[in-house]
Amino acid sequence: MSSVLEVDELSVSFAGEDGRMTTVVDKVSFKIGTGRTLGIVGESGCGKSVTSLAIMGLLDPASASVSGTVTFEGIDLRRESESRLRDLRGDRMAMIFQEPMTSLNPSHTVGAQIVEAIQRHRALSRKDAEARALEALRQVSIPSPETRFHDYPHRLSGGMRQRVMIAMALSCDPKLVIADEPTTALDVTIQAQILDLLRRLRDDTGAAIMLITHDLGVVAEVCEDVLVMYAGEVVERASVGTLFRAPQHPYTVGLMGAIPRMAERKPRLATIEGSVPNMRALPAGCRFSPRCPFADAQCRTMPPPIREVEAGHTTRCWKAPLESLVA
Amino acid sequence: MIGLLARRLLQLIPTIFLVSVIIFSLQHLLPGDPALIMAGEEKDPEVIAQIRAQYHLDQPIVLQYLYWVKGVFVGDLGESMRLKQPISELIAQKLPVTLQLASMAMVIALVIGVGMGVLSAVKKGTGWDAAANLFALWGISTPNFWLGIMMIFLFSVQLGWLPASGFVSPFENLSQSLKASIMPAFVLGNSIAGVLMRHTRGAMLQALQSDYVRTARAKGLHEPRVVLHHAMRNALTPIITLGALEFGTLLSGAVLTEQIFSIPGFGKLIVDAVLNRDYAVVQGVVLVTSAVYIVLNLLADIGYILANPRLRA
Numbered sequence: 012m013s014s015v016l017e018v019d020e021l022s023v024s025f026a027g028e029d030g031r032m033t034t035v036v037d038k039v040s041f042k043i044g045t046g047r048t049l050g051i052v053g054e055s056g057c058g059k060s061v062t063s064l065a066i067m068g069l070l071d072p073a074s075a076s077v078s079g080t081v082t083f084e085g086i087d088l089r090r091e092s093e094s095r096l097r098d099l100r101g102d103r104m105a106m107i108f109q110e111p112m113t114s115l116n117p118s119h120t121v122g123a124q125i126v127e128a129i130q131r132h133r134a135l136s137r138k139d140a141e142a143r144a145l146e147a148l149r150q151v152s153i154p155s156p157e158t159r160f161h162d163y164p165h166r167l168s169g170g171m172r173q174r175v176m177i178a179m180a181l182s183c184d185p186k187l188v189i190a191d192e193p194t195t196a197l198d199v200t201i202q203a204q205i206l207d208l209l210r211r212l213r214d215d216t217g218a219a220i221m222l223i224t225h226d227l228g229v230v231a232e233v234c235e236d237v238l239v240m241y242a243g244e245v246v247e248r249a250s251v252g253t254l255f256r257a258p259q260h261p262y263t264v265g266l267m268g269a270i271p272r273m274a275e276r277k278p279r280l281a282t283i284e285g286s287v288p289n290m291r292a293l294p295a296g297c298r299f300s301p302r303c304p305f306a307d308a309q310c311r312t313m314p315p316p317i318r319e320v321e322a323g324h325t326t327r328c329w330k331a332p333l334e335s336l337v338a
Numbered sequence: 339m340i341g342l343l344a345r346r347l348l349q350l351i352p353t354i355f356l357v358s359v360i361i362f363s364l365q366h367l368l369p370g371d372p373a374l375i376m377a378g379e380e381k382d383p384e385v386i387a388q389i390r391a392q393y394h395l396d397q398p399i400v401l402q403y404l405y406w407v408k409g410v411f412v413g414d415l416g417e418s419m420r421l422k423q424p425i426s427e428l429i430a431q432k433l434p435v436t437l438q439l440a441s442m443a444m445v446i447a448l449v450i451g452v453g454m455g456v457l458s459a460v461k462k463g464t465g466w467d468a469a470a471n472l473f474a475l476w477g478i479s480t481p482n483f484w485l486g487i488m489m490i491f492l493f494s495v496q497l498g499w500l501p502a503s504g505f506v507s508p509f510e511n512l513s514q515s516l517k518a519s520i521m522p523a524f525v526l527g528n529s530i531a532g533v534l535m536r537h538t539r540g541a542m543l544q545a546l547q548s549d550y551v552r553t554a555r556a557k558g559l560h561e562p563r564v565v566l567h568h569a570m571r572n573a574l575t576p577i578i579t580l581g582a583l584e585f586g587t588l589l590s591g592a593v594l595t596e597q598i599f600s601i602p603g604f605g606k607l608i609v610d611a612v613l614n615r616d617y618a619v620v621q622g623v624v625l626v627t628s629a630v631y632i633v634l635n636l637l638a639d640i641g642y643i644l645a646n647p648r649l650r651a
């Protein structure tokens with residue numbers, strides 16, 4: 012299977028007020044194959060958005076320092092010039108953001124903002140670009156797209172704005188779509204519609220999708236592979252089936268206990284005791300140890316290695332495989 | 339939008355009324371009976387009575403106010419005692435001079451202020467940013483009269499490039515007109531450029547951090563387009579209002595600048611009138627200035643509405 016995206020030991024640090032660097036994404040590695048959907052889950056602040064912005068090259072180099080490699084369709088993005096990256100962004104790779112209410116420019120019409128993206132990457136006349144933008148709006152099932160085309164963002168609801176963002180992202184047929192919690196800001200029925208839309212688009216266009224979410228329920232519904240992040244690190248990686256059948260990291264197990272069923276998806280990941288660690292003062296040893304029911308002295312002093320418990324299933328835990336604990 | 343505009347216009351009515359009452363009262367708050375002053379040395383009771391009748395000074399104050407308002411409406415602001423000339427005529431002569439000066443100053447302030455504000459936000463933390471901030475500080479803290487005198491000294495006395503004083507109408511001789519007014523316009527615009535620069539910088543920094551700018555970058559747009567079409571388009575909306583209000587400041591700043599450069603404008607008219615106790619002229623000038631302020635405010639509101647799709651709809 013060829014990978015559309017290959018991320019290897021990607022790390023991101025920010026300089027704090029005092030000038031000290033805080034690493035918020037720590038040696039994250041993964042791959043996404045053509046037409047596959049990878050889910051990335053984890054609590055708020057674990058570094059999901061920063062990871063995706065780093066892949067897109069959208070972090071401000073003045074404040075963020077990035078290391079590791081990101082290979083997209085064989086191109087080593089981190090070694091490419093900014094102008095080459097600009098050519099890829101919005102064309103071969105696109106991103107949908109977490110904040111539908113503020114991600115569109117309030118001073119330009121919805122149509123103009125999509126047309127702009129198309130004309131940036133395709134040598135189309137204004138008329139043809141408009142036709143294509145309208146088609147994109149239709150693709151994401153926006154009612155009366157001809158009218159919406161001329162509307163300013165403030166006339167649209169959050170769900171509609173997110174659809175516009177998706178239409179914009181898809182307007183140039185990207186090979187990779189990064190969707191950063193595309194439904195978090197929206198209410199439940201709209202969430203289901205947007206997820207449906209993403210699934211349909213993947214099936215139609217064959218794009219690889221990196222879907223970021225708080226929510227294992229969403230992963231179960233939409234993804235084939237899943238990456239669990241905790242405090243800036245990948246703690247478990249598996250196919251969705253494997254992960255739900257035999258989770259191998261105590262944190263994942265905790266998240267599963269906290270999966271809300273689709274119908275009552277209100278409280279999120281609330282049942283794990285304790286709270287996310289401060290990234291500026293991480294616990295020694297395993298980062299999850301202060302909250303882990305299995306933690307022992309080794310866990311509290313030495314960071315656990317990544318173990319492959321079966322082909323394609325890895326976990327960062329001293330106690331893996333967890334079955335041995337029960338036995 | 340029509341509704342919003344109508345409301346703004348309605349709100350103007352009490353403002354205008356209040357302003358007119360204050361200006362009208364000016365004449366009555368000042369010490370001395372205007373009729374006595376106008377009657378001259380002799381103080382002939384007959385003449386005084388005649389003046390009283392002519393200017394309705396024998397009528398109740400409310401009627402006097404109404405007569406005055408009626409006069410204002412037909413463009414009759416009275417007559418200058420000193421120059422024996424209708425005040426409306428004086429204003430019609432002097433106002434364009436000051437408006438030209440203030441407009442040039444505004445253009446200079448906008449070009450420098452907005453230009454440097456955008457530059458310093460885009461180049462935040464670099465030498466450009468530091469230089470622009472220093473310039474803004476200098477512009478805000480340099481007194482107009484000092485800068486004016488220094489410029490006259492340098493460009494007129496030392497280098498002999500520009501005339502030190504005077505005014506030439508642009509309809510007479512455009513290049514001479516520009517030459518004569520470029521220094522005073524720069525002096526006047528300079529202080530406001532600093533204010534505009536700081537506001538522009540702040541608004542641009544905020545816009546550049548916004549989610550929609552991130553979206554624009556995620557589309558692969560080139561940085562100049564991101565800055566001009568996305569960030570600046572939003573950052574400049576509040577600058578419109580600020581610019582219109584600062585234009586009012588320019589009009590009052592012109593009083594001093596016109597003195598320095600001996601420009602026969604509105605500022606000179608009011609200074610001369612005050613010094614010579616030509617109260618009717620003061621009243622007329624204050625009235626027109628207030629009117630200009632009110633119109634500017636209205637224009638600022640309209641500009642803001644037009645630039646803001648949320649209000650335009």
Ligand SMILES: Nc1ncnc2c1ncn2[C@@H]1O[C@H](COP(=O)(O)OP(=O)(O)OP(=O)(O)O)[C@@H](O)[C@H]1O
Pocket residue numbers: 025035053054055056057058059060061062074109225290
């Ligand atoms: N520009 C920045 N400067 C400094 N720290 C940052 C910056 N952006 C993010 N961080 C920090 O990086 C960490 C990871 O943030 P990130 O936004 O990736 O979390 P997330 O997993 O997307 O969370 P959420 O689910 O709430 O969106 C957080 O601790 C955050 O405070």
Ligand code: SF4
Pocket residue numbers: 260261262297298299300301303304305306307310311315327328329330
């Ligand atoms: S290493 Fe120890 S503390 Fe960390 S998750 Fe595994 S058992 Fe828990």
Ligand SMILES: [Mg+2]
Pocket residue numbers: 059060061109191192
């Ligand atoms: Mg996030």
